[in-house]
Amino acid sequence: MTLIELQQQVDTIKNQLDQDLAVSRPSDLSSKYLGKKGLFNQLAKEIAMVEADQRKDAGQLLNQLKQELEQKLSATEDSQQQTWVDLTMPGEQPAVGHLHPVTQAIEEITHIFERIGFTKVSYPEVDWDWYAFESLNMPPSHPARDEWETFFINQKDTTQSVEYDSNNPRKRHPSLVGGKLVLTPHTSNGQVREMERLGKPPIRMINIARCYRRQQDATHTPMFHQFEGLVIDKGITIQHLKGTLDYFAQEFYGPGTKSRIRPFHFQFTEPSFEVDFSCHICGGTGYLANEQKCRFCKSGWHEVGGAGMVHPNVLKAGNIDPEEYTGFAFGWGVERTYTLKEGLKIDDIRLLYSGDLRFLEQF
Numbered sequence: 001m002t003l004i005e006l007q008q009q010v011d012t013i014k015n016q017l018d019q020d021l022a023v024s025r026p027s028d029l030s031s032k033y034l035g036k037k038g039l040f041n042q043l044a045k046e047i048a049m050v051e052a053d054q055r056k057d058a059g060q061l062l063n064q065l066k067q068e069l070e071q072k073l074s075a076t077e078d079s080q081q082q083t084w085v086d087l088t089m090p091g092e093q094p095a096v097g098h099l100h101p102v103t104q105a106i107e108e109i110t111h112i113f114e115r116i117g118f119t120k121v122s123y124p125e126v127d128w129d130w131y132a133f134e135s136l137n138m139p140p141s142h143p144a145r146d147e148w149e150t151f152f153i154n155q156k157d158t159t160q161s162v163e164y165d166s167n168n169p170r171k172r173h174p175s176l177v178g179g180k181l182v183l184t185p186h187t188s189n190g191q192v193r194e195m196e197r198l199g200k201p202p203i204r205m206i207n208i209a210r211c212y213r214r215q216q217d218a219t220h221t222p223m224f225h226q227f228e229g230l231v232i233d234k235g236i237t238i239q240h241l242k243g244t245l246d247y248f249a250q251e252f253y254g255p256g257t258k259s260r261i262r263p264f265h266f267q268f269t270e271p272s273f274e275v276d277f278s279c280h281i282c283g284g285t286g287y288l289a290n291e292q293k294c295r296f297c298k299s300g301w302h303e304v305g306g307a308g309m310v311h312p313n314v315l316k317a318g319n320i321d322p323e324e325y326t327g328f329a330f331g332w333g334v335e336r337t338y339t340l341k342e343g344l345k346i347d348d349i350r351l352l353y354s355g356d357l358r359f360l361e362q363f
């Protein structure tokens with residue numbers, strides 16, 4: 001036998017071992033390779049057939065083979081022992097996530113209003129200028145738009161020139177004259193959409209959707225959520241609005257929380273109000289037990305959003321007769337409302353959108 005032939009046989013044994021190890025336990029293989037009548041000993045006997053001057057090299061080849069066989073059989077034994085699985089052991093519980101805190105807040109707000117007969121809807125976050133502004137008593141170029149006219153969609157403005165007529169705002173409805181599209185800066189675009197969906201009152205809507213504004217700081221994000229309430233029926237008054245706000249305050253923030261409305265101006269309501277909720281830390285007094293000023297609210301109240309009695313022009317835009325029906329509306333941010341909850345202590349609203357599990361896992 002030549003040295004080359006011996007090398008070939010050594011390689012064959014090594015390959016065979018690799019294949020065997022893929023399907024068998026090393027302890028079941030050791031006699032096949034290293035036993036008395038094992039493959040190694042069989043090959044070793046053949047050394048006698050090697051030319052005398054090549055025996056030394058042949059011996060070395062065999063030594064290397066033996067070492068390698070021993071090493072592989074014991075190394076694989078170790079690693080197989082480590083990955084050995086007892087199928088009767090109880091399984092490892094996979095990590096279970098939970099709903100994002102903003103989704104949790106949306107669900108809670110939805111249920112609170114559903115309990116008093118509101119219907120939850122979600123109107124488009126990209127909408128016609130007409131629903132976001134014009135139907136809300138903000139004709140083209142009206143200065144009241146300045147605060148909100150932010151992200152228009154890069155799409156051709158197809159509006160055909162038809163005069164704005166406050167007695168009949170529907171003359172310029174996008175289905176008749178075309179229009180331009182905007183990322184909605186508020187959920188008030190849902191008001192006339194809901195009037196159109198139902199055709200006539202009674203309407204009790206809670207619209208929760210994404211909104212967009214050019215803003216970014218500890219209490220604002222460019223994308224956020226708002227919820228918008230709209231109630232229209234015969235004989236609806238400010239008292240119904242106030243009662244609804246007080247109900248929400250108690251349900252969302254806990255018993256004893258009060259609401260307060262202050263005169264303000266919105267184009268789509270008349271009269272209009274800003275809405276505050278009493279601070280749960282100082283109980284609405286503005287002072288703590290040690291007579292120090294409450295640093296959370298500074299005044300006893302937190303401003304959350306706007307509200308008012310639906311403007312007659314908005315009812316007209318929704319094809320509802322303002323002589324027959326009245327209504328109230330309110331709207332504000334989900335994130336802001338949520339972060340005022342007792343014990344949350346979220347001092348930067350942007351954390352909600354950071355995608356940081358260390359933060360999110362706390363909710």
Ligand code: DAH
Binds near residue numbers: 186188229307
């Ligand atoms: N849309 C207003 C905003 O984003 C909030 C608002 C004010 C909504 C008065 C209303 C309302 O429905 O009646 O600032």
